[in-house]
Amino acid sequence: MRKNTLKKTFALLVILAMLLPCIPVLASAEATVKTRTYEDKDMEWYGDGSATEFTISNAEELAYFMSLSDTFDDKTIKLDNDIVWNDGVASETGFIPSQEQGNIIYQWTPYANNAASSSEFKGIFDGAGHTIYGLYIKDVKYAGFFGQVRDGSVKSYDLNTGEMLESL
Numbered sequence: 001m002r003k004n005t006l007k008k009t010f011a012l013l014v015i016l017a018m019l020l021p022c023i024p025v026l027a028s029a030e031a032t033v034k035t036r037t038y039e040d041k042d043m044e045w046y047g048d049g050s051a052t053e054f055t056i057s058n059a060e061e062l063a064y065f066m067s068l069s070d071t072f073d074d075k076t077i078k079l080d081n082d083i084v085w086n087d088g089v090a091s092e093t094g095f096i097p098s099q100e101q102g103n104i105i106y107q108w109t110p111y112a113n114n115a116a117s118s119s120e121f122k123g124i125f126d127g128a129g130h131t132i133y134g135l136y137i138k139d140v141k142y143a144g145f146f147g148q149v150r151d152g153s154v155k156s157y158d159l160n161t162g163e164m165l166e167s168l
Contacts, residue, residue, distance in 0.1 A: 031097055033136070036063040036085070036106040055080045059106075062132075066111050072123025072152070079130040079157060086134030108135040110147040120150040127157020135159060 042060040049070055056062050057080040065077065086106050088097040097105055111121055125146070137143050145159055 031103050031105045033105050033107050033138075035109075036060065038064045038067075052076065053078065056083075057081050059083050059085050066109060072121060075123040076126060077123060078126045079128050079132075082131045082133065084133045086136055088134060105136050108137045108145075110137065110140060110142055110144055120148040120152075121146050121154075122150055122152040124152060125154045125157070127155065129156050131158040 036059060038060040042058070042064050045054055045056060045061050046064065046068070049068075052074065053076045054065075055078050056065055062083055062085070085108060086097065087101045088105075097103060132145070135145070140147070142148055146154060
């Protein structure tokens with residue numbers, strides 16, 4: 001009988017060991033919220049800004065796009081891939097970054113996020129059926145992927161947000 005108990009205990013330990021990686025690990029300290037940065041290579045898609053169509057392929061290029069003051073009148077921005085802004089999961093207690101991302105959450109500041117008419121997006125944003133994952137939005141005037149769109153269009157994309165919190 002003792003032999004059966006040991007076998008059952010061992011089997012249970014093996015099952016628990018197999019399931020452990022499937023359980024999200026909660027960060028022991030509160031995550032640090034940062035602005036996503038970009039490098040010179042992430043600005044190449046924009047060139048001098050005179051083209052009429054631009055393609056964005058990754059989170060860093062998207063970060064550069066969001067930093068621009070161009071209204072993109074009569075210009076098209078197209079996504080080339082699904083983009084992961086934050087890698088992690090949303091939970092009832094907040095956004096939990098993945099272990100690969102560390103204890104960092106990248107803040108999303110919507111394009112055209114102020115009341116000045118010069119900052120409105122006036123171009124075409126074509127997501128080409130791609131998804132943008134893990135947006136974390138907090139304390140902004142206009143919450144969403146875009147702050148303001150006027151005489152422009154936003155089409156064919158999905159948002160799989162991590163967390164959207166109150167706007168100012």
